[in-house]
Amino acid sequence: xxxxxxxxxxxxxxxTRVIPEGRAGVTLILDGALPAxxxxxxxxxxxxxxxxxxxxxDDDPVSLTVASVGPFTRALCTLHVGDRLWLRGPFxxxxxxxxxxxxLLGGGSGTASLALLAKRARxxxxxxxxxxxxxxxxxxxxxxxxxxxxxxxxLATDDGSLGYHGTVLEAxxxxxxxxSQQGGESRGDGKPWPDGIYACGPETMLQxxxxxxxxxxxxxxxxxxxxxKCGIGLCGSCHCGDRLVCTDGPVFSPQELLRALKGTTP
Amino acid sequence: MSEPDTTVELCGLTLRNPLxxxxxxxxCSAGTLVRLAREGAGAVTSKSCSLNPRQGHPNxxxxxxGAGLINAIGLANPGATEECAILREAKKGLAPLGVxxxxxxxxxxxxxxxxxxxxxxxxxxxxxxxxxxxxxVEAEFGRPFALDPRAASALTAAVRAIYPGRLLVKLSPNxxxxxxxxxxxxxxxxxxxxxxxxxxxMIIDVRARRPVLANLVGGISGAxxxxxxxxxxxxxxxxxxxxxxxxGGVLSGEDAxxxxxxxxxxxxxxxxxxxxxxxxxxxxxxELIALMREEGYPNLRDLRGCxxx
Numbered sequence: 001x002x003x004x005x006x007x008x009x010x011x012x013x014x015x016t017r018v019i020p021e022g023r024a025g026v027t028l029i030l031d032g033a034l035p036a037x038x039x040x041x042x043x044x045x046x047x048x049x050x051x052x053x054x055x056x057x058d059d060d061p062v063s064l065t066v067a068s069v070g071p072f073t074r075a076l077c078t079l080h081v082g083d084r085l086w087l088r089g090p091f092x093x094x095x096x097x098x099x100x101x102x103x104l105l106g107g108g109s110g111t112a113s114l115a116l117l118a119k120r121a122r123x124x125x126x127x128x129x130x131x132x133x134x135x136x137x138x139x140x141x142x143x144x145x146x147x148x149x150x151x152x153x154x155l156a157t158d159d160g161s162l163g164y165h166g167t168v169l170e171a172x173x174x175x176x177x178x179x180s181q182q183g184g185e186s187r188g189d190g191k192p193w194p195d196g197i198y199a200c201g202p203e204t205m206l207q208x209x210x211x212x213x214x215x216x217x218x219x220x221x222x223x224x225x226x227x228x229k230c231g232i233g234l235c236g237s238c239h240c241g242d243r244l245v246c247t248d249g250p251v252f253s254p255q256e257l258l259r260a261l262k263g264t265t266p
Numbered sequence: 267m268s269e270p271d272t273t274v275e276l277c278g279l280t281l282r283n284p285l286x287x288x289x290x291x292x293x294c295s296a297g298t299l300v301r302l303a304r305e306g307a308g309a310v311t312s313k314s315c316s317l318n319p320r321q322g323h324p325n326x327x328x329x330x331x332g333a334g335l336i337n338a339i340g341l342a343n344p345g346a347t348e349e350c351a352i353l354r355e356a357k358k359g360l361a362p363l364g365v366x367x368x369x370x371x372x373x374x375x376x377x378x379x380x381x382x383x384x385x386x387x388x389x390x391x392x393x394x395x396x397x398x399x400x401x402x403v404e405a406e407f408g409r410p411f412a413l414d415p416r417a418a419s420a421l422t423a424a425v426r427a428i429y430p431g432r433l434l435v436k437l438s439p440n441x442x443x444x445x446x447x448x449x450x451x452x453x454x455x456x457x458x459x460x461x462x463x464x465x466x467x468m469i470i471d472v473r474a475r476r477p478v479l480a481n482l483v484g485g486i487s488g489a490x491x492x493x494x495x496x497x498x499x500x501x502x503x504x505x506x507x508x509x510x511x512x513x514g515g516v517l518s519g520e521d522a523x524x525x526x527x528x529x530x531x532x533x534x535x536x537x538x539x540x541x542x543x544x545x546x547x548x549x550x551x552x553e554l555i556a557l558m559r560e561e562g563y564p565n566l567r568d569l570r571g572c573x574x575x
Contacts, residue, residue, distance in 0.1 A: 008330040012473045043326070047474035051325035086474060088329065230328035234291055234540050235339045236313065237322075242297030247543060263297055 008232070010045055010086040013062055015079055023138040024109070025067040026077050027145075030085060033060035038117035039094030039200075039223050039251045043231045045086040049075050053228045053246070055113040055200075056090060057142070065141055067109035091231055092250050097121055098219050099195020103175050104130040104151070105209065107168050107201020111142045113223045113250075115149075117198055122149045129154065129194070131172050133201070137162035168201065169208055176212055195219060207261060210254035223251045270558035271565035272551065274308070276509055276532050277432045277457045279366050279392060281308040283551050284566060285522065288460075288513050288536035289314050289370035289397060289436070290339065292544075296352050299367070300359035306547030308532065309365055312353060314372040314397040317382040319345035324480040331469050334488030334515065335537050338481035341372055341403055346385035353389035366392035368434065372400060374408075376424050383429050392432065396425060399438035399463035401485045412438035412447060412463070419450035426455035434511065436460040437502075439494050448502040460511040460534060461498050465491055488537040491515040496528045503529025503571055517541060519553025526566055527573035 013030035020026055034042065036059040044064060045051035050072035057063040064085075066076045079085070095117045102121050104114040111132050121128050130146040133156035140162065146153045155163030156171040164171040175193060199209050200223035213220035226238040226245040233247035241260035243249065252260065272283040287310040292298045299310045322342025329336060343349060353369055360367050369391035373379030383394055398421060399412035411417045412435075422435055435451045437444055439462040448459055464485025469478045477483070495514025503510055512525030513534025522533045538546040563569055 009332075009469075010329075010471060010474075010478065045326055045474075045478075047471065047476055051480075084473070086471065229322065229325060229339055229342065230337065231325075232328060232330065232540055233543060234328050234335070234337060234537075235342070236292040236294035236298055237339075237342060239292075239295045239298050242295075242301035244292070244298070260297075263295075 008088050010088045012084050012086050015081050015083050015085065016061070018079065018081060021065060021141045024134070024141050025065065025073065027057060027063055027065045027142070028076070028079065028085065030062040030064070032062055034062045034087065034090060035059055036090035036116070037094035037096075038120055039113050040090035040092050041231075041250060042087045042089035042091070044076070045088075046072070046075060047086060053231055055223070057112045057115045057145070058119065059090070059116060062087065065109065065112035065115070067141065089231070092246055093248070095198050095221055095223070095251050097124070097126065097196060100124070100126045101193055101195045102126060102128045103172065103194040103197045104128060104146075105168050105172055105197065105199040105201065106130065106132045107205045108134055108139065109141055110200030110202070110223070110225070113200035114198060115142055115145050118146055118149050118151050122151065128152065129175065131156060131168050133157065133168035133171065135159065167205065169205060176216070176218065196221070199223070200225075203261075206257060210257045213254040214258060220254050221251050222254065222257055224249050224257065226250075268564070270555055270563060272555060274532055274566055276309070276511075277393070279432075281366065281532060282364065283308040284526065284532040285535050285547050285551055286368070286511055286532050287311050288534035289368070289395060291536045291539050293370075296355035296359060299356040302544060302547065303360050303363045303365035305544045306551055307365060307535070309368060309392075310356075310360070311368040311370050311395060312349070312356065313343055314341055314370040314400065315343040315346050315349035315382065315386065316341060316372045316374070317346050317378050317385070319343065319348070326478050326480060328484070329469070329478060330540065334486055334490035335540060336467055336469055336479065336484040336486055337464070338479045338484035340481060341400060346371075346382045350385055350389045353386065353391055357389065357391070368393040368395050370395045370397050370436070372397040374403070376421055379421060380424055380428055383425050387429055387431065393434050394429060394431060395434040395436055395460055396421070397436050397463070399436050401438065401440060401464055401466040401483065410438055412436070413441045415443070415446045415450035418447050419454040422451045422454035422456050432457045434458045434460050436463055437498070438463050439465050439498055439514075444498050445501050445505045448506045452506045452508045456508060458509045458511065458531070459502060459506070460513055461502055462491075462495050462514050465494060487515065489515050489517060492521060492524075496524050499525055499530050500528040500574065504574060516550070519550055519555070519557050522550055522554050523557055523569070526569050527571070529571035529574065531570060
């Protein structure tokens, strides 16, 4: 067998639209499609600058939401319509929709990982509640996208400058009640909310959610972020316990996440 | 026919199978090393560590170009002291599985190598492998030791003088006479050889009009490297008596068998983890066993070097 999978070289795409995301960064819309599972990522390369993993905010047209946090992401935020970006991927294991009523929990730039999942769910006319949070109103990313898709959007800011005053998990408290204890949120048809909970955000948030989900036996999946070198399951730089975030993840079950963070092996 | 015997003996240690995780792949943490042992590796090699921590090269550091992979990670590692803790934890997890640990060490000078070996030896790995052949740090450190028999020999002798344990040396294919290097290293006291490291190459993105890898040059691995590796193992084992871990583009049981028939005692597995994930070991071992059954080969010992004509 000479080459079991096709080559994964970079594709060159052109920017067709730049959407500002408050003070947090930008969303870049590109002129091509890259069929992907929600939560998968691409390696985005600016020749001569850097290459880093980005979740696909949308796969058709390819869209990346960039939080300006370092030299490379700042460079990406200064790109204009007509500029080119080099992408390889998609890579990793993403989210699968579970049931038909979904709770999406996005912290900071983690909202980007959930946008394509919201799109897929809404294409199937599923109900989606998206709770999006940030430290302050100007750092909230992509609320427009979730609204455009017809999700019920709840915003949360740590400083109370917009929406719920507190964290995403605090805002989600009522939805995270163990299924057995849910009565008031049964939406009139006797079925409890939600069928699936999907989250991406700071590791402390994911860990707290995973603990809650494990204890209460909630149907939950979380997407981890790690600095990656190769992105394709070779170098091991994104290891977490015995898992590689690039190929085993970035989406994990709460049990997998907690075990990986503990550094223990199965 | 009874179940084929896949065990091999490497420098006095019995491996349950000949498939060894090559250095630089996955081996950054105790967790990943132990996981690959659970998933079938006969032995595992940690990522090369140097005396001091290294960040490695900026991205892009690796890609799949079709007939193989190319990478220039740049020996990212936490340094020998921190590595010792990782190796100790890995040993704890590997011991109940009976899977040996090979600690890979890198240095840019003889002194550096010896210091790093001294530190790593404290973790008591089953082998130390000297990575004298990384093609990706030449701009920083000059030509790898493995390109010159005299330099390779002097380094091996220096480490041999301070390290009494099992010593492997990893060779480069990018030398006019790999047999001369192998002989020099064996004469200087190495217990075994790992052949081969990746071959330097370059991929240019024609739209970016520049090499893709930030390091410009990277090591070619995967299918494209295999015939080069098989030839090197064949030539080395014709001339040198110490065991060889045949490494380079082994993606299937047949590939592993080629290495053994070329003269390898054990077989390194690297790029296969990109193609098949952590299941690569079970997959390749399954294919190797099926091939042994099909051809009526009872064990691997009797096949070693049988292709030499």
